[in-house]
Amino acid sequence: MTETDFRAGYVQELTRIAPDIEAEDIEDTDHIQDDLELDSMDILNLVTALHARFGVDIPEADYPQIATVELAVAYLSKRAA
Amino acid sequence: MGKQSSIVFSPMDIGSQGTHASQPRNDAGWRDARALIDGFDGRLNIAFEAVDRHVLAGHGAQTAIRFLKKNGGHEDMTYEDLQTQTSRFADVLTRNGLSPGDSVFGLMGRVPELYVCALGALKAGLVFTPLFSAFGPEPIRTRMEIGSARVLVTTAAIYKRKIAAWRHELESLKLVLILGDSAPEGCVALKDAMAPASTSFETVRMDPESPALIHFTSGTTGKPKGAVHVHNAVIYHAFSGRRALDLTPGTKYWCTADPGWVTGTSYGIISPLVNRVTMIVDEAEFDLDRWYGTLEREKIEVWYSAPTAIRMMMREGAEAAAPYDFSALRFLGSVGEPLNPEAVVWSEKVFGLPFHDNWWQTETGGIMIANQPGMTVKPGSMGKPLPGIEAGIVERSGDGLREVPRGDIGELALRPGWPSMMRTYLHEQARYDKCFRDGWYLSGDLAFCDEDGYFWFVGRADDLIKTSGHLIGPFEVESALIEHQAVAEAGVIGVPDETAGEIVKAYVTLNPGCEPTETLEQDIRGHARKKLGPAVAPREILFRNTLPKTRSGKIMRRLLKARELGLPEGDISTLETDET
DSSP, X not given: OOHHHHHHHHHHHHHHHOTTSOGGGOOTTOOTTTTTOOOHHHHHHHHHHHHHHHOOOXXXXXXXXXXXXXXXXXXXXXXXX | OXXXXXXXXXXXXXXXXXXXXXXXXXOGGGHHHHTTSOOBTTBBOHHIIIIIXXXXXXXXTSEEEEEEOTTSOEEEEEHHHHHHHHHHHHHXXXXXXXXXXXXXXXXXXXXXXXHHHHHHHHHTTOEXXXXXXXXXXXXXXXXXXXXXXXXXXXOHHHIIIIITTTGGGOTTOOEEEESSSOOOTTOEEHHHHHTTSOSOOOOOOBOTTXXXXXXXXXXXXXXXXXXXXXXXXXXXXXXXXXXXXXXXXXXXXEEOXXXXXXXXXXXXXXXXXXXXXXXXXXXXXXXXXXXXXXXXXXXXXXXXXXXXXXXXXXXXXXXXXXXXXXXXXXXXXXXXXXXXXXXXXXXXXXXXXXXXEEEOOTTXXXXXXXXXXXXXXXXXXXXXXXXXXXXXXXXXXXXXXXXXXXXXXXXXXXXXXXXXXXXXXXXXXXXXXXXEETTEEEEEEEEEEOTXXXXXXXXXXXXOEXXXXXXXXXXXXXXXXXXXXXXXXXXXXXXXXXXXXXXXXXXXXXXXXXXXXXXXXXXXXXXXXXXXXXXXXXXXXXXXXXXXXXXXXXXXXXXXXXXXXXXXXXXXXXXXXXXX
16 A cells, blocks of 8 residues: 555545545645644544554554644554555 | 542531522522632622732742643743733723623633633623634534623634634624734734733622623523523632532642633633642643643642543553553542443552542532542442532422432432522523422433432433533534535434443435435535534434424434434324334
């Protein structure tokens, strides 16, 4: 799986959980809580969705590492490898 | 078992209660609690009790609030700083022609300005309403309309996204203050306004029964209700913080609730400051390591949190907490929804102390029933009534209320009259009066009382949804859903969720020509999130051809819920159209 796949998958899950956000409006460095206004339940749902999609188990301590598209792509690429 | 804290209060005999339930009772019985505040000869002001008097007594140099910034670092504010800043803010309001009784709305995250603005507004005798900053434009507008907002304090980003479009339609709104040193057109930069303001503002001496705070709470039908609290409530804030949370002068205290909800104001601003603690305010949202790190680094002694957060900690297991030192902790409290027994057992293992669950509501203004310091904690129970509070379990019968036998389930009711009880629902006297019957205040919660006098929460008596500790009215959510062009009807219920307690789920029927697709489901959810914000909008939407309705056309949420949970459907004699 390439970084492009991780990016697309992450953005797809994110916008499915928070469909008030348009995929094309998301900047790589937008923080999902501070900029995109996801709440903590959204984050838990996102973690579950990423797990189901990529088979990556994300412990709570690592949540900051999926907080932007840029960080998440790097994290998922590393963890899924 | 962990450390026990000493208790300085003895129960008070407040005598028998009057029958005029909706009238504030003669509160002579609260004399002992009143000794905790200063007052001015029959008049008082919450801000004086929380700030000014500590400075006068020589404690100005004590840190009142340590603000933890989202991106690291902190800012400390002493009681003297808080006095200076709140005086400036009170002066800004007065100079702008505002006077006691006018309403100030605060809409921002947990930043220093929020606390200055809340206490400064009270100082000037204005009525303060905190709003949750993650609300969408619709809940914000509704609440500001009901509260006839005169002043709004917010950030430029929130103003642009959620307010600017309708600001001029709200005629009452005279002043919009924007955090920082620049402001959009028609608004005033708070920093510029504060700079020349006077630091010697004299706190307005208020009649104890004059309104101080309005907290909005959801209704099953109709608009949200604005529960009005008066300055006299500070007596109960002082007392209950001391009695139920062990807040003593100098205690290092952390309340994790946002002031947008009543806990974050009563026990996140007023009670701790009145009791002269040093409190921690974290601007950031829940983050496991950040929270454990904060408990350790700040040497938190008393911690007041909520089941949703506790369950999130439990998900990561005890190992995640192992590297941290929690030895400063002496009391843990929890509120918002019932705390499951496992969480109490878990906290004893991880923190060496049990979480003490307690129960109260927006309407009660303060903690009513609690597992109190020094008391045996019964895991899963909300505890016992505080001294001076009389609680009962009642059922409604044809000609009135009657108390049910010990152990039976009924509606949790309280004898009104404590100082922080709401005085009315703003402009809704009839809805307020409906909360009282036969000398009881009816909470709308179902519970039972065991042989030892501990109360146990069972559920809501109405359709309100309890999610992450917040009460959400289905009507407000349904109203937003049917504004979507594809939606014909909507029924909204809460369904159990292991982390949030309940989550909001919607059943909708579509207008002719609309197809129930996944794309449409997302579009409707997106619409609801934009209108309502993520905390209020449904997490899940199901399409139906029809919804179960009564003969009068009311959607039977109760039936949707029973079916969702696989429970008996109960009395369906009023069912006219069934769900398909």
